[in-house]
Amino acid sequence: MAIEKIGVVGAGTMGNGIAQIFAVAGYDVIMRDIKEEFVERGLKTVAKNLDRLIARGKLTAEAKDQALARIRTATTLDGFGDRDLIIEAIVENVEIKAKLFRDLDAVCSGDAILATNTSSISITKVAAASKRPERVVGMHFFNPVPVMQLVEIIRALQTADEVVEQIEAVSRAVGKTPHTVKDSYGFVVNRVLIPMINEAINCLYEGLTSPEDIDAVMKLGANHPMGPLSLADLIGLDIILDIMETLYRGFDDPKYRPSPLLKQMVDAGYLGRKTGRGFFRYN
Ligand code: CAA
Numbered sequence: 001m002a003i004e005k006i007g008v009v010g011a012g013t014m015g016n017g018i019a020q021i022f023a024v025a026g027y028d029v030i031m032r033d034i035k036e037e038f039v040e041r042g043l044k045t046v047a048k049n050l051d052r053l054i055a056r057g058k059l060t061a062e063a064k065d066q067a068l069a070r071i072r073t074a075t076t077l078d079g080f081g082d083r084d085l086i087i088e089a090i091v092e093n094v095e096i097k098a099k100l101f102r103d104l105d106a107v108c109s110g111d112a113i114l115a116t117n118t119s120s121i122s123i124t125k126v127a128a129a130s131k132r133p134e135r136v137v138g139m140h141f142f143n144p145v146p147v148m149q150l151v152e153i154i155r156a157l158q159t160a161d162e163v164v165e166q167i168e169a170v171s172r173a174v175g176k177t178p179h180t181v182k183d184s185y186g187f188v189v190n191r192v193l194i195p196m197i198n199e200a201i202n203c204l205y206e207g208l209t210s211p212e213d214i215d216a217v218m219k220l221g222a223n224h225p226m227g228p229l230s231l232a233d234l235i236g237l238d239i240i241l242d243i244m245e246t247l248y249r250g251f252d253d254p255k256y257r258p259s260p261l262l263k264q265m266v267d268a269g270y271l272g273r274k275t276g277r278g279f280f281r282y283n
Contacts, residue, residue, distance in 0.1 A: 001084060001111050001166075002084070003027075003084045003085045003113070003166060003169075003170045004027065004028065004084055005027070005028045005030075005082055005083045005084050005085075006019075006022045006027045006028065006029045006030070006083060006084070006085050006086075006087065007029075007030050007032065007077075007079075007080045007083035007085070007086040007087070007108075008022075008029060008030070008031045008032065008086075008087050008089065009032050009033075009077075009086065009087070009088045009089065009090055009100060009104075010032075010033060010088065010089035010090040010091075010117075011031050011032070011033040011038050011039045011041065011042025011043070011073070012033075012038070012042065012089065013045075013143060013144075013145075013274075014089040014117055014141060014143065014145060015031060015033070015042060015087075015089035015090075015117075016031065016042035016043070016045045016046050017049075017141065017143070017144060017145025017146055018087055018089060018117065018141055018145055019031040019042070019046060019071050020046045020049060020050070020067070020071075020145070020146055021145060021146055021174045021175070021176075022174055023046070023067040023068070023070040023071045024050075024059070024063070024067045024174075025173060025174040025175065026070070027070065027174075028070055029070055029071045029072070030071075030072045030073070030074055030079050030080065030083065031043070031071055031072070031073050031074070032073070032074040032075065032076070032077060032080075033073075033075065034075060035075065036075055039073035039074070039075065040073070042073075043068075043071065043073060046067075046068065046071065047064075047068060049144075049146055050064040050067060050068070051064070053146075077103055077104065077107045078107070080104065080107045080108055081107055081108065081109065082109070083108060083109075083112055084111070084112060084113070085112065085113045085115060085167075085170065086104055086108060086112060086113070086114050086115065087115045087116075087117060087139055088100060088101075088104075088114070088115065088116045088117060088118075089117040089141075092118060092119065092120060092121060092239065092242050094121050094122075094125060094126070097116065097118065097121060097126055097129070098125075098126065098129035099129075101114060101126060101129045101130040101136070102129060102130070102131075104130075105130055105131045105132065110132065111135075112135070113135050113136075113137065113163055113166060113167065114130060114132070114135060114136045114137075115136075115137050115138070115139035115167065116136070116137075116138055116139070117138075117139060117140055117141055118138065118140070119140065119190055119239060119242075119243055120185070120186060120190065120239075120242050120243045120246040121246070122156075122183060122185075123136065123137065123138040123154045123155075123156040123159075123183045124156040124157045124158065124183050126156070127156040127157075127158045127159065128158070133156070133158035133159075134158050134159060134160040134163065135159075135160065135163055136156060136158065136159065136163075137153065137154065137155065137156065137159050137163050137164060137167050138152070138153060138154025138155075138156070138183065138187070139151060139153060139154075139167055139171070140152040140153070140154060140187060140189070141176075142189070143234060143235060149176060149177050150176065150177055150178075150179060150189070151167075151171040151176045151177070151178045151179075152178075152179055152181060152187055152188065152189055153167050153168060153171065153178050153179065153180040153181070154180075154181055154182070154183050154187050155180060155181070155182055155183060156183050157183065164180055168180065185246050185247050185250035185251060186243055186246060186247050186250075190243050191247065194240055194243045194244060194247070195244070195247070195255070195256060196228060197228045197229075197231060197232050197235075197240055198240070198244050198256075198258060198259050198262060199259075200214050200218070200227075200228035200229055200232075201228075201229070201232065201259040201261050201262045202259045202261070204229070204261060204279070205259055205260060205261035211229045211279045211280065214227060214228065214229055215227020215228065215229050215230050229278075229279035229280070230279070230280065232272060232278065232279060233272035233273050233278035233279055233280055233282075234272065234273060235272070236271050236272050236273075236274055237262060237265050237266050237270065237271045237272050237278055238266050238271050240262060241258055241262055241263065241266050244256060244257075244258035244259075244262065245258060265278065265279075
């Protein structure tokens with residue numbers, strides 16, 4: 001089965017980025033969210049990011065119009081019957097995802113592949129909620145989606161080899177570099193990256209130095225493009241806490257204990273860029 005028609009569920013930061021890269025690469029895309037205002041905001045973000053590419057001479061105005069014309073928006077799954085690949089980028093809640101996968105089973109063709117962009121939930125558990133567990137796979141993109149090269153492909157215990165091969169091929173077709181790993185808590189990138197960020201938060205908690213200096217030393221001393229606290233604000237502190245808790249509970253290992261300061265920041269609603277305040281302030 002050739003993958004030509006894409007369904008993206010969730011029009012937030014990750015969902016609209018995913019819709020954008022597929023539309024630019026020539027795929028027919030439906031981007032769905034639960035409210036009209038969410039899909040409108042998602043589409044506006046895509047238009048803004050395409051303008052950024054035009055300003056840098058990487059896209060023509062004509063290609064922008066063509067890409068936007070390839071994205072249809074929806075607030076239901078009614079149009080998903082002809083989709084070859086559905087990528088889910090909704091809220092990180094296993095019950096809500098399981099319900100979505102059951103709903104997708106009901107509307108999608110039996111051949112369709114159901115992918116999840118989850119950053120911390122077990123792909124094996126999500127697959128178990130579907131009637132086609134062998135066609136469920138993790139397709140983990142990185143923020144900002146149009147910029148980051150990697151697609152981390154996660155093979156659930158149930159995923160068929162042919163599905164992994166198709167997802168590797170389609171990732172290359174949208175200009176990304178796929179790497180396939182087995183399902184485990186945090187997969188590989190987040191298992192390595194998120195405890196590093198958590199440790200940076202502990203350095204702040206212990207008063208070693210200021211947030212600005214923690215970021216500065218990691219940029220200067222480890223050549224990171226962005227300091228760990230700025231990166232935490234970009235990813236979202238609620239997401240960082242979710243992933244730390246998944247690692248902590250999953251491996252039952254105290255080395256993954258979430259920083260008390262991280263928990264406090266989330267309790268305060270200081271979630272990073274999306275709320276205008278995290279370790280730094282945003283307009
Ligand atoms: N959307 C689209 N494009 C963007 C963008 C955005 N939000 N932000 C920056 N860009 C593009 C710019 O247009 C520019 O493109 P070109 O080089 O092609 O001209 C390029 O990115 C670099 O941008 P800038 O020069 O403005 O800024 P920068 O050099 O500081 O780079 C950055 C910005 C790409 C975000 C860089 O700081 C970076 O790579 N940071 C680390 C990001 C990272 O680690 N992401 C992974 C997070 S983990 C995750 O997402 C997974 C999870 O499950 C939690």
